[in-house]
Amino acid sequence: MLARWERNLTTDHVIKRTTRQIMAAINAEVKRKPGRPRAIPEDMVPEVLRLYDGGLGYRAISRELAKRGISADWSTVRRIIKSRRSRGGGKNDL
Numbered sequence: 001m002l003a004r005w006e007r008n009l010t011t012d013h014v015i016k017r018t019t020r021q022i023m024a025a026i027n028a029e030v031k032r033k034p035g036r037p038r039a040i041p042e043d044m045v046p047e048v049l050r051l052y053d054g055g056l057g058y059r060a061i062s063r064e065l066a067k068r069g070i071s072a073d074w075s076t077v078r079r080i081i082k083s084r085r086s087r088g089g090g091k092n093d094l
Contacts, residue, residue, distance in 0.1 A: 039070070039071070039072040039073070039076045040065065040070060040072045040076060040077070040080060041070070044065070044070065045080060045084065048061055048065070048077060048080060048081065049081065049084060051064060052077075052081050058074040058075075058077045058078045058081070059074045061074075061077045062074040062076075062077050065077070
């Protein structure tokens with residue numbers, strides 16, 4: 001009975017250690033931040049703001065980004081514009 005318990009304990013320890021080593025190797029290979037990638041790259045945000053300041057709406061900007069190979073819904077465009085404008089320098093500032 002004790003031998004079986006020791007064998008299971010050793011097996012569990014080996015499995016845990018091996019899993020930990022595998023996960024460490026996988027995490028070492030990944031060179032990106034965790035989470036979902038941004039729909040609109042950070043370097044395109046000034047362009048989105050320029051298009052918006054030029055008079056295009058959210059949906060038109062979304063279509064323009066699609067022509068450039070960036071698939072972003074109009075609501076994503078809206079969120080980015082609203083978040084940047086809340087920091088100051090909005091379209092309607094006088």
